[in-house]
Amino acid sequence: MHMHIHVTYYAYAYTFYILCTLYILHLMHLAYYTSTYYILYISCIIIHDPYSSIPLAFITGFLYNLFADPDIIRLPPPLAPLQKIIALIISKRRAPKSIAAYKSIGGGSPILKYSNQQAQLVQQTIQHKYNLDVNTYVGMRYWYPFTEQALEDIQNDGINALVIVPLYPQFSISTSGSSLRVLQEEFAKNSHKWNPQTFTHTVIPSWYDRPGYVTAMANIIKKELNSFSTAEIDEQLQSNPIAKHILFSAHGVPQSYIEAGDPYQSQIKKCVQEISKLLPSEAEGVKVHLSYQSRVGPIEWLRPYTDDVLPQLGGDGVKNLVVVPISFVSEHIETLEEIDIEYRELAEESGITNWRRAQALNTDETFIGDMADMIVEALVQPSLSVTEACVANNVGLVDVEGDFKGDISSAGVGGVGYNDGLQSQSSSQNKMRLKEADERFYGRFAGLAIMAAVLLELFNGKPVFGPW
Numbered sequence: 001m002h003m004h005i006h007v008t009y010y011a012y013a014y015t016f017y018i019l020c021t022l023y024i025l026h027l028m029h030l031a032y033y034t035s036t037y038y039i040l041y042i043s044c045i046i047i048h049d050p051y052s053s054i055p056l057a058f059i060t061g062f063l064y065n066l067f068a069d070p071d072i073i074r075l076p077p078p079l080a081p082l083q084k085i086i087a088l089i090i091s092k093r094r095a096p097k098s099i100a101a102y103k104s105i106g107g108g109s110p111i112l113k114y115s116n117q118q119a120q121l122v123q124q125t126i127q128h129k130y131n132l133d134v135n136t137y138v139g140m141r142y143w144y145p146f147t148e149q150a151l152e153d154i155q156n157d158g159i160n161a162l163v164i165v166p167l168y169p170q171f172s173i174s175t176s177g178s179s180l181r182v183l184q185e186e187f188a189k190n191s192h193k194w195n196p197q198t199f200t201h202t203v204i205p206s207w208y209d210r211p212g213y214v215t216a217m218a219n220i221i222k223k224e225l226n227s228f229s230t231a232e233i234d235e236q237l238q239s240n241p242i243a244k245h246i247l248f249s250a251h252g253v254p255q256s257y258i259e260a261g262d263p264y265q266s267q268i269k270k271c272v273q274e275i276s277k278l279l280p281s282e283a284e285g286v287k288v289h290l291s292y293q294s295r296v297g298p299i300e301w302l303r304p305y306t307d308d309v310l311p312q313l314g315g316d317g318v319k320n321l322v323v324v325p326i327s328f329v330s331e332h333i334e335t336l337e338e339i340d341i342e343y344r345e346l347a348e349e350s351g352i353t354n355w356r357r358a359q360a361l362n363t364d365e366t367f368i369g370d371m372a373d374m375i376v377e378a379l380v381q382p383s384l385s386v387t388e389a390c391v392a393n394n395v396g397l398v399d400v401e402g403d404f405k406g407d408i409s410s411a412g413v414g415g416v417g418y419n420d421g422l423q424s425q426s427s428s429q430n431k432m433r434l435k436e437a438d439e440r441f442y443g444r445f446a447g448l449a450i451m452a453a454v455l456l457e458l459f460n461g462k463p464v465f466g467p468w
Contacts, residue, residue, distance in 0.1 A: 058143070059098050063091035065142040071178035071395075074256075105336040112140070114330035114362050115167065118371070121363055125372035132376065135159065139179075147182050155193055162201040163378050164386065165371070167329055169213060170271060171206040172253055172264035177395035180205075184386045202383035204374060205393060206263075208271040212370020216361055217324070218278035221246060224322040224356040225279070225286065232320055232354045239317030243285040247309065248272050249339065251327040252292035252301040261394030265302055271326065289313070293343070294334055307346060314350025321347065322356040329361045 067073055068087035075083055102108055119136035126134050135157060139150035154162065164183065166176035180203065187194045207213060225244055228236075233243045250268045258265050272290055280286040291309040295301035313321065323343065325335045335357075344355050361367040384392075 059102065060091050060095040062143045063094050063098060064088055067091055069142070069178055071174050071181065074254075101333060101337045104341060105333065109332040109336075111330045111332040112138070112145075114360075115140075117363050118167070118330070118368065121368045122371050122375065125368055126376060129369075129372060130376050134375075141179050141182065147179065148186065151183075151186055160199050161379075162199070163375050164201060164203045165375065166205070168327065169206065169208040169329065170250075170264055170267035170327065171262075171393050173257055173260075173262045173393065173395050174253055175251075176205060177262075177390065177393060180386050180390050181395060184390055187386060200383070201385065202378050202381075203386055203389040204378055205384065205389045206267060207374055208267050209274055210370050210374060212366055212373065213361075214271075214274045215278065216364045216366040216370065217275045217326075217358075219366065220358045220361070220364070221275070221279060221322060221324055224358050227356060228320050228354060236319040236354070239319060242282065242287045244280075244320045244322070245287050245289065245313065245318050246279070246322045246324060247289045247291060247306070247313070248275075248324045248326045249291055249293050249306045249343070250302075251334065252295045252305070255300045255302060258302065263393055268326065275326075293338060306343060310343060310347045310352065311350040314347065314352050318352055320354045320356075321352050322358055323347075324358040325360060329367070331360045331362060335360055 064087050066087075067090045068084050070080070070083060073083070073086065075086075115138045119138050123134055123136040126132050135154075137150040137153055138145060139147035141147060164180070166179055168175045171177065193199075225246075228244060236243050248268075253262060253264055269290070272288065276288050279288070282288075289309060291304050291306040292302040293306040295305060323339060325339060328335055339357060344357070347355055390396075
């Protein structure tokens with residue numbers, strides 16, 4: 001990238017800092033520079049949520065990719081060879097309901113549109129605020145543009161320093177973890193392309209506690225809280241002593257994932273706590289609730305379920321409710337259809353008459369600015385490789401043949417993974433931890449339950465799974 005140097009004291013100081021950093025990186029052989037030591041190509045790849053903008057004709061293919069992912073449906077080893085067969089059966093059975101859901105919101109999800117806008121705005125913000133020339137790439141997990149395509153574009157553009165940003169604020173094995181596993185597999189299979197002598201990367205695995213993100217969320221919620229009229233507040237106080245209620249609705253994950261070490265639930269709770277600090281307290285007339293949505297299949301997911309909490313709130317006399325989709329940064333099928341249509345209908349049937357829904361962040365200025373700051377900060381902080389991010393969050397690793405260590409590399413000075421001893425020690429310790437977690441997980445009957453449900457669907461023709 002080219003530095004745009006302005007004749008100011010700040011520009012001189014900043015340029016001196018960048019040049020010193022580049023020189024140190026060169027000495028440590030952590031990055032490769034083309035033609036001149038003052039040109040460093042930096043990119044940001046944004047991995048987004050699985051519910052991309054899919055033509056209705058391709059819904060079955062999307063669902064197949066989703067359910068064929070072992071991080072979405074985890075089967076015990078004896079049933080693992082059946083993963084693709086099960087995915088095919090489920091996708092064919094779920095497709096009609098998914099198509100109907102997409103049609104109810106206009107025929108497709110706007111998530112790719114928002115993802116592209118977010119990437120473009122982050123790029124522009126970094127250029128204007130930090131005078132850094134960067135490229136941004138969007139990669140989807142289960143549909144076009146796939147992550148593999150983004151990586152191909154990165155290679156074609158000659159990028160040699162990469163910041164990987166999952167657009168999930170909270171880390172889960174089934175979301176960020178699944179996306180990072182794809183990258184880890186690609187780096188392992190094509191080590192000649194991703195040689196650490198010529199290519200370096202770092203991962204931002206989660207960012208639920210970023211001040212800018214927390215502030216942006218709080219501002220959107222405050223806007224909805226302030227929209228309740230005096231008449232609505234008076235109506236509420238007749239049936240419940242608290243004037244306004246907030247329901248944070250997070251995407252659910254199977255309970256077994258949490259027991260296997262998935263940090264998602266704890267990060268969700270901490271995230272809600274941080275946002276709530278910027279909102280009026282219960283003493284000031286606002287009460288916060290938390291629930292989990294979008295469960296699939298007969299196994300136990302994180303509780304309480306959103307479709308259980310809404311009737312409970314209605315039974316407690318709640319009239320004024322702001323629902324906040326806490327796991328999502330863009331509007332898509334689970335905000336526009338599941339929350340806005342299904343849950344709103346359930347809420348109104350339960351007596352919650354004054355419904356509000358906080359919009360997703362989308363292209364919120366505070367959010368975009370914080371994302372840009374986060375990416376630039378990652379360039380000069382100790383790096384975290386894809387493999388290390390997976391190990392740290394109990395994501396199963398792809399088997400790597402030979403002595404490949406290509407994805408243990410550092411984008412920051414003296415970053416994590418630079419020391420071979422630390423790398424070896426961390427690898428052996430975390431493999432043992434992953435093995436123990438897998439044994440706990442596979443001791444359960446989640447996979448068998450899913451298989452049984454699929455067989456039931458085949459024999460009786462009635463769906464066991466809820467709408468996806």
